[in-house]
Amino acid sequence: MHPLEKRILLPEDLKPITSLQDYAARGGIKGLKKSREMSSEELIELVKQSGLRGRGGAGFPIAIKWTTVYNDPSNYKYIVCNGAEGEPGTYKDRYTIEKNPYQLLEGMLISAHAVKAHKAIICTKEKYTPIVKRISEAIAEFEQAKLIPEGYIELVLGPNEYLLGEEKAMLEVIDGRDPMPRNFPPFLVGARYTPTENNPTVVNNAETMAHLAHILRNGVEWFKSLGTDDTAGTITLSLCGDVKRPGMYEVETGLTVREALYDLAGGPVGKHPFKAMFSGVANRVMTPDLFDTKIDFGSMRAVGCGLGSGGFIVYDESRCMVAVTRLFLHFLAASSCGQCIPCNMGTRIMAGHLDNLEQGQGSMTDIEAIRLECGRCTNQTRCFLPTQAAVLCTSMLDKFPKEFESHAGNACSFPKEELILPKLESFDEETGQFTYEGKPLLVEQF
Ligand SMILES: Cc1cc2nc3c(=O)[nH]c(=O)nc-3n(C[C@H](O)[C@H](O)[C@H](O)COP(=O)(O)O)c2cc1C
Ligand code: SF4
Incomplete structure (x- = not known):
């Protein structure tokens, strides 16, 4: 492990945790038990104090969403875990779920307890078969251990479309329709709404929810001691493109982009210096003059870029x-x-x-x-x-x-190479390569 890495969500040795028993032996489920001894108000206040911000792209504070839904007088509330992970250049949700699906389910149940949810739903893509299997098995173990009634956590599988990850589209899929974002936000019209029940819903990213298990287990002060004041805790970065060592790296926030791209990812893979970095396809490009920016939501925003979901796609000077x-x-x-x-x-x-x-x-x-x-x-x-x-x-x-x-009226003068959008499919730790369409994603393909 590189000294800049800090594994909290990922197992220290990166070996997958394969049973609930094993998870409990490592301190798992303690956070859930603790949360169940607390009232919703206490739990929401604790998570507010932790400063946990959503890891799905916008960095929205989770406690605000909880408060809105908890205070709603509706009869039924839902929590939904967003496991769609469709952002190009991102692989962190599937990677952490493959390693440890239990912390995610624990986090979902903590969230469900906070808002008094009628039901918890996790939605991911049908094509992500390795994590579909891991999640299904882990849900069955939670049921067998009587941590939840049968059917309390539901797994919904959606199509391989980018929009599945948009929260209002995800709710449509959960309700049996296509991923077409609805008009109203989840806290107004939630999962499985009916003409008489709006079912306000909290939607959070999988990584966001996984953090909850650790915050409850280790306490607010511990969580705040990690990372920056702006974005406490760790973040799991997916680094790919023209870098020497593409891969998955969990780090404390506050690391600079330069440290991530040079120290962790090894710098440019070829003879050309870096030219541009994209945190997914939703933010402004970041150029090397800004690489000393800290990786947290506030710092990235302050320089006009964004952190997104921590998936960095990097291009060198040879790219058009x-x-x-x-x-x-x-x-x-x-x-x-x-x-x-x-x-x-x-x-x-x-x-x-x-x-x-x-x-x-x-x-x-x-x-x-x-x-x-x-x-x-x-x-x-x-x-x-x-x-x-x-x-x-x-x-x-x-x-x-x-x-x-x-390019206005002139042919492109850059070398003609196949450019693909890195929709990451898996990461091979032995070769240090991501795969795309079943094959290793080679740097020449970017
Ligand atoms: C087009 C589009 C695609 C999105 N895809 C994802 C996704 O794959 N995963 C995700 O967690 N959030 C995605 N989001 C953000 C979600 O709508 C939502 O804000 C997020 O799940 C909230 O979780 P958080 O507060 O924990 O970050 C997407 C948003 C848009 C507009
Ligand atoms: S058409 Fe509207 S709902 Fe559909 S992707 Fe575009 S902005 Fe979103």
Whole structure:
């Protein structure tokens, strides 16, 4: 283990925890027992004091969501664990669940106790078969150990679509429909709502919930002693792209991006220096002048970028930024469900102008048109997908104006290599490689 790593959610030796008994022998379930001795108010206050922020992308404080749902007078409340993990460049939820599904279930039950949930649901993709198996087996063990009544935690399997991870789309899938984000947020209209019951629901990312087991077991002061004041605790980073050592690294927040990319991931894999880093496809690009930024939600936001879900995709100087922007925009356009006009039209229009530029058939008009479309992507849509597209595109135009201008009417001068979007499928610890479409993800493929 590298000295900068700090394993809390991941087992120290990275060996998977294979039974509830083994988990309990390591101190597991203590947090759940402790939480069940507390009132909802006490538990919510404790988690508020811990400062735990959501790890699904936005860093929203979990205690605020809990308070809203707990205070709602509805008869039924739900908690939903978001295990969709569809963000390109991210693998942390599946990795931690493969290693230890028990802490996640423990966290879900702590959350359920806090808001007095009628039921807890975990939703992931049907195609993630290794974790589907691990979660199903762990639920059965919890039931056998009488930690929960049969059927209290339900596993729902969804389609392989990016939108499954959007919380309002996930609730639609849980309710038996397609992943099309609904109008109302989960705390207003939740899982399995009926004409008479709104079922306000807390949706949290899998990593967020796993932290709860450790906070309850070890205490607030312990949790706050890890990481920064802004974002206490650890975060599990997925590092991929033009780096020497791609991989999964759990670290305390507060590490700099430079430390993550050079010390953990070993720096650039080839002869070219780094050019750009993307924390998924939802944030502004980060260029090397900002690599001394601390990895926590506040610091990343303060420099105009975002932490996202801790999946960093890195490109070196040999990569064409117009091609990268086009790749990301095509993904977002293809992921749009089409319910909102600025998203349905805007993402496709942007992708089309990027096609023109990349193919050497574009002009300055295409660049202006992209900017215009970015301005039209307001946040008045059902979800943030088009805002993500606009934020990402604008940041690329701002950071790499000459590169875009040089594509106006000219063929691309960068080496022509296959660019793929790293939708990570698994991580092989022995070879240190991620896989994509069943094959090792080689650096030349990025
Ligand atoms: C297009 C889109 C895709 C998303 N995908 C995921 C995802 O795969 N996993 C996730 O936890 N959150 C995802 N989110 C964020 C969720 O909507 C939600 O904010 C999150 O699950 C809340 O959990 P947290 O508070 O623990 O971060 C996505 C959001 C958008 C707009
Ligand atoms: S913003 Fe886009 S992806 Fe989100 S609901 Fe509207 S059309 Fe669908």
